[in-house]
Amino acid sequence: MRVFVTGATGFIGTAIVQELINAGHSVLGLARSEASAAKLIEAGADVHSGDLEDLDSLRSGAAQSDGVIHAGFIHDFTRFKEVCEVDKKAIETIGEILVGSDRPLIVTSGTALVSPGTLATEDIIPPFNPAWPRASEQTADELVKQGIRAAALRLSPSVHGDGDHHGFVPILVNTARQKGFSAYIGEGLNRWNAVHRLDAANLFRLALEQATPGTRYHGAAEEAITVKAIAEAIGKQLNIPIKSITPEAAAEHFGWFAHMAAIDCPTSSKLTQERLSWHPTHSTLLADIENGVYTK
Numbered sequence: 001m002r003v004f005v006t007g008a009t010g011f012i013g014t015a016i017v018q019e020l021i022n023a024g025h026s027v028l029g030l031a032r033s034e035a036s037a038a039k040l041i042e043a044g045a046d047v048h049s050g051d052l053e054d055l056d057s058l059r060s061g062a063a064q065s066d067g068v069i070h071a072g073f074i075h076d077f078t079r080f081k082e083v084c085e086v087d088k089k090a091i092e093t094i095g096e097i098l099v100g101s102d103r104p105l106i107v108t109s110g111t112a113l114v115s116p117g118t119l120a121t122e123d124i125i126p127p128f129n130p131a132w133p134r135a136s137e138q139t140a141d142e143l144v145k146q147g148i149r150a151a152a153l154r155l156s157p158s159v160h161g162d163g164d165h166h167g168f169v170p171i172l173v174n175t176a177r178q179k180g181f182s183a184y185i186g187e188g189l190n191r192w193n194a195v196h197r198l199d200a201a202n203l204f205r206l207a208l209e210q211a212t213p214g215t216r217y218h219g220a221a222e223e224a225i226t227v228k229a230i231a232e233a234i235g236k237q238l239n240i241p242i243k244s245i246t247p248e249a250a251a252e253h254f255g256w257f258a259h260m261a262a263i264d265c266p267t268s269s270k271l272t273q274e275r276l277s278w279h280p281t282h283s284t285l286l287a288d289i290e291n292g293v294y295t296k
Contacts, residue, residue: 002026003208004065006052006090007072007108008045009036011163012155015201016071017043023205028064030057030072052086055093062097067104067208070094070136075166077256084133091136095143095150104211105150106204107140111193111220111267112157112260119223120193120267122154122216137216144214151211153204155219156267157260160285161197162293168192169285171257173234173294182235183245183253183261188228190264193220196282206276217272221280224266233289 003020007013008029017027017040027045030052031037037047048064050057052072062068070091074083091107098105113132114120128138140150157168164170176182195203200219207217228244235242250258272278288294 001066002028002064004028004030004048004061004068006030006058006068006070009039010071011165011167012159012197012200013071014039014043015197016069016204017045019198019201019205021045025205028061030061052090055089058090058093059097062094065103068094068098068106069204069208070105070107071204073108081133084135088135088139091139091143095146095148098143098148099146102149104208105140105143105148106207106211107136107150107152109134109136109152109154109216110157111154111218112263112265114154114265114267117264118266120218120265122218122268122271125216141214149211149213151207151213151215151217153207153217153219155200156193156195156221157263157265158192158194158285159197159200159219160194160288160293161282164197164294168257168260169230169289169294172230172261173238175254175257176231176234176238176240179253181241181243182231182238183243184228184231185245185247185250185262188226188231188244190227190262191224191266192227192230192263193223193265193267194225194285195219195221195280196288198282199280203272203276203278206278210276212275215275217276218267218269219272220267220269221282222284223268225285227261229286230289233286234294237289237292237295
C-alpha cells in the first residue's frame with residue numbers, strides 16, 4: 001500500500017519509513033525542508049512538501065495514499081496548548097479525505113497518563129484532561145463515528161535507541177551532567193515503560209495493516225522500569241554520584257520535567273501483542289544506557 005507518513009524524518013518516523021519500505025509498502029513522507037526531503041529520498045521514499053499547519057498539504061498527501069500514519073507532532077512545550085490544537089486540526093483534516101473509504105489512519109498518543117499508579121491496559125480510556133490538552137485519541141474516536149478506520153498507537157515515555165537526542169532519557173542525562181549527579185525522587189520506585197524505536201516502527205506497520213477502528217495499541221515492550229534503575233544506569237555511565245532527592249527539590253532539579261521524573265506509569269502491551277502478533281526483539285532501555293547509546 002502507499003502510505004502517507006507525517007513526522008517521517010523524525011527519530012521514530014525515520015524508523016517507520018524504513019519498516020514500511022522493507023515490508024514492501026511505498027511511502028509518501030511529509031517534509032517541511034530541503035534537508036528533510038533529502039532524507040526521505042535517501043531512504044527510498046517519495047517527498048510531499050508541507051507541514052502540520054499546512055492543511056492543504058495534509059489533504060493532498062492523504063488523497064494520494066492507501067493509508068496514513070500520523071506520527072508528527074510539534075514538540076514545543078512553550079506553546080503546548082497551541083501545538084495540541086494543531087495536532088487535533090491535522091487529524092481532522094486527514095480524516096476529511098478518508099471519509100467513505102476503508103483506508104486506515106493510525107494516530108500517535110502516549111501511555112504515560114492512561115492510568116498513573118496502576119498498570120495501564122489498552123482497554124482503559126481515560127477522560128480528557130484539560131491540563132494535558134493533547135486530544136489525538138479523542139479526535140480519532142470522532143473520526144471513527146464518521147466511519148473512518150482510525151486507531152491510536154500509544155507510545156512509551158521512553159522510545160529509545162541510537163539517534164535519540166531529544167527524548168526523555170536525554171533530558172535525564174543532560175540534567176545529570178549539568179547538576180553533577182544523577183537523581184531520582186524519593187525511593188525512585190515509580191515506574192516508566194519503554195520500547196525500542198525499531199520495535200515501535202514495527203508496531204506502527206502492523207497497526208496500519210490490521211487496524212480495527214477505535215482500538216488502542218500499546219507500544220510498550222517493557223512494562224515497568226524504576227526511575228531509580230534508570231538514574232543508576234545513567235550515573236554509572238557518566239561516572240558521577242547517584243542521589244535521591246525530595247519531591248520538594250525535584251522542581252528545582254528537573255525544572256518543567258519534574259512531573260515526568262515522578263510519574264508512575266507501568267503499562268501492559270499484552271492485548272496489543274496478541275491482536276497484532278507483535279513481538280518486540282530489540283534491546284532494552286537499560287541495555288541501551290549501559291551500552292553508551294546516550295553517553296557517547
